[in-house]
Amino acid sequence: MSKSDFSASQLFEIAKALAASGQNFIWVVKNGEKTEGEDREEWLPEGFEKKMQGNGVAVGAQEWSRGERRILVKMEEIEHAITQLMVGEEAEGLRNRTRALKEMARRATEVEGSSYCDLNSLLGDLRAMKSTSY
Known part of the structure; x- marks a missing residue:
């Protein structure tokens, strides 16, 4: 298992x-190296895929770490953030x-x-530099 x-x-x-x-989601879990005797789907709660059918897609992920210390973020904290x-109150403001x-x-x-004007100005400057360098 790599640090990521x-x-x-x-x-x-x-x-x-x-x-x-209870939110719809797309969850992508990176398919990492299997360690000996490990089933990559042991971490899914029993019946997860059936329960989530129509609400989300568990596609496959990566551990968040700071240095060598691994931090486990509990379900309640993740659920609250989702x-x-x-x-939540902040959702409409974010939208x-x-x-x-x-x-x-x-x-x-x-x-x-x-951005359009800045790009055209840059291109003009590059053209001017090119023409004066000959």
Whole structure:
């Protein structure tokens, strides 16, 4: 197991939290090396895939660590974070902020937008440099 892999116990906590949150999700778990005698799906709670059918997809993940010390984030903490992001008090504010950033990015990349103008200016400067170097 590499440092970047989640432990089976952490994956188990995440799976329980996803199930308890009641939220739709896509969960990608990186398919790491199997250690001898290890079943990669031992960490899924019994009946998880059947229970989650139609609510989420458990595709396969990685352990969060700081240095050599591994930190286990408990199911309740993960469930709370999922719920806050999806339906909690902060969820609508996050969605509004995301919409605003999306609109700013769209305006910046359209003709006469700041990114469009900056890129054209850079290209003009590069062309000028190229023509003066001959």
